[in-house]
Amino acid sequence: MQALKDLGKLISPIYPSLISRVGQLIEDAEQKFVRPTDESEEFIGSFLWEHTLHVASFARKIALAEGTDAFDAVIVALFHDSGKFVEGRYHDDDTPEEETASDLAQKILAEEGMDPERIATITNAITALYNEQQSASKTTDVVHDADFLAKFGYLGVANFFVKSALRQKNIYKTLITSLSKELTYAAALQANMRTVAGKEMAGKKSAATLTYYRGLLDELRDAGIAFFKIIEEAFPHPKNPDKSLTLWMAVPETCPECCSQLSFDFTIQTTTKCEKLTAKVHCVSCPNCYQVSFCLPEIAQ
Ligand SMILES: [Fe+2]
Ligand SMILES: [Zn+2]
Numbered sequence: 597m598q599a600l601k602d603l604g605k606l607i608s609p610i611y612p613s614l615i616s617r618v619g620q621l622i623e624d625a626e627q628k629f630v631r632p633t634d635e636s637e638e639f640i641g642s643f644l645w646e647h648t649l650h651v652a653s654f655a656r657k658i659a660l661a662e663g664t665d666a667f668d669a670v671i672v673a674l675f676h677d678s679g680k681f682v683e684g685r686y687h688d689d690d691t692p693e694e695e696t697a698s699d700l701a702q703k704i705l706a707e708e709g710m711d712p713e714r715i716a717t718i719t720n721a722i723t724a725l726y727n728e729q730q731s732a733s734k735t736t737d738v739v740h741d742a743d744f745l746a747k748f749g750y751l752g753v754a755n756f757f758v759k760s761a762l763r764q765k766n767i768y769k770t771l772i773t774s775l776s777k778e779l780t781y782a783a784a785l786q787a788n789m790r791t792v793a794g795k796e797m798a799g800k801k802s803a804a805t806l807t808y809y810r811g812l813l814d815e816l817r818d819a820g821i822a823f824f825k826i827i828e829e830a831f832p833h834p835k836n837p838d839k840s841l842t843l844w845m846a847v848p849e850t851c852p853e854c855c856s857q858l859s860f861d862f863t864i865q866t867t868t869k870c871e872k873l874t875a876k877v878h879c880v881s882c883p884n885c886y887q888v889s890f891c892l893p894e895i896a897q
Contacts, residue, residue: 599653603670606656611708618674619645621700625681630762643758647746648677650755654742654797661793662738669738672721675701676739694726728870728893732790741794744894748782749801753808768822771846775809776875776888779826779844780895782806787897813846823849834864834871839896843875845888851879864892 600615607614623642631637652673659666679696698719705715717733724730725740732740747755756778760770781788782805789795816822826846833839843862851858861876871892878885 597649599649602656603649603652606667606670611705611710614671614704614708615674617704617708618648618678621704622648622678622681625678629681643755643762644677644680647755648674650746650751651676651739651742654745655739658738658741658745658791658793658797659735662734662791664734664738668718668721668735669742671701671705671718672725672735672739673742675718675722676725676743692726694723698722726869729868737790738794741789741791741798744781744785744788745794745797745801748785748798748805750804750808752801752805771822771824772848772852773886773888775824775846776844777890779806779809779846780842780890782809783842783844784895784897788894809846825849829860829862829875831862831873833892833896836896841873841890841892841895842897843873843890843895845875845877847877851882851884853884854879854882856881 604615622645626642626644652670655669655673656666659669675697677693677697678700679693679698682693682696701719701722702715705718706712710718717735720730721733721735721739724732724736725743746752756774757767757770760766760774765773782802785802785805786795786798789798810826813822813824813826816824824846825848826844829843829845831841831843833841845860847858850856857880858877859880861878863874863876865872865874872889873892873895874887874889876885876887
């Protein structure tokens with residue numbers, strides 16, 4: 597992979613084993629998650645390591661375009677998701693994965709001989725990625741943009757379905773639980789970018805994502821497989837009167853259980869990390885309901 601060669605050229609002269617060590621760590625953790633009991637078979641194709649390399653590659657590209665330090669951005673990108681899958685868990689809200697990522701970076705970078713001051717810069721940039729309240733460095737901004745860009749556009753859609761398979765969701769289940777979020781974040785992608793280079797890349801990816809999903813819903817409808825409609829709901833930003841929030845809710849036209857109407861409730865919650873808007877979709881006549889949460893800082897326009 598050209599991207600891996602480029603990353604190697606940047607990192608390996610100073611830290612020759614760093615990329616392969618982080619790769620091994622992430623692949624091992626994912627293997628434990630995917631096959632908790634059977635480790636005998638060779639594990640091929642780590643989703644998370646592939647995503648990590650995409651983010652590192654975008655981070656390098658953005659940093660170079662911004663004239664900022666690509667070296668630090670790539671190292672932060674390599675560790676940014678390293679706390680996932682650790683101990684076989686995945687998106688477990690009770691466990692702060694960024695703390696795990698930061699601890700892993702601390703340990704590995706020290707073993708690779710990086711000086712403590714530089715390690716602190718890196719670990720601060722990692723934790724700032726997850727905490728809107730923590731002041732972000734330029735490196736954090738670059739990796740933030742790279743991580744979002746990797747999730748949208750043609751590549752992003754491919755990743756989205758691969759990730760769903762990892763959580764054992766089929767197409768319909770994936771669309772029900774996550775499409776509103778994908779559309780909403782895709783529509784807000786440019787406004788969510790923190791760097792000029794990121795903003796430039798985001799325009800194309802945002803449009804491609806929305807075009808793809810609209811086409812997918814049309815095709816499902818034509819084939820009589822699933823009937824989704826997209827409803828745009830705009831809200832004033834609760835904290836910032838200059839901004840608005842637009843949700844793109846992709847919901848079945850009628851309740852999949854009983855064919856009655858579906859209705860929405862919206863609530864805003866403040867967590868320690870950021871503010872969230874939760875949309876609860878529920879049937880007017882049966883108990884069928886589900887909810888989708890959106891991070892306010894990432895959808896404010
Ligand atoms: Fe990521
Ligand atoms: Zn119902």
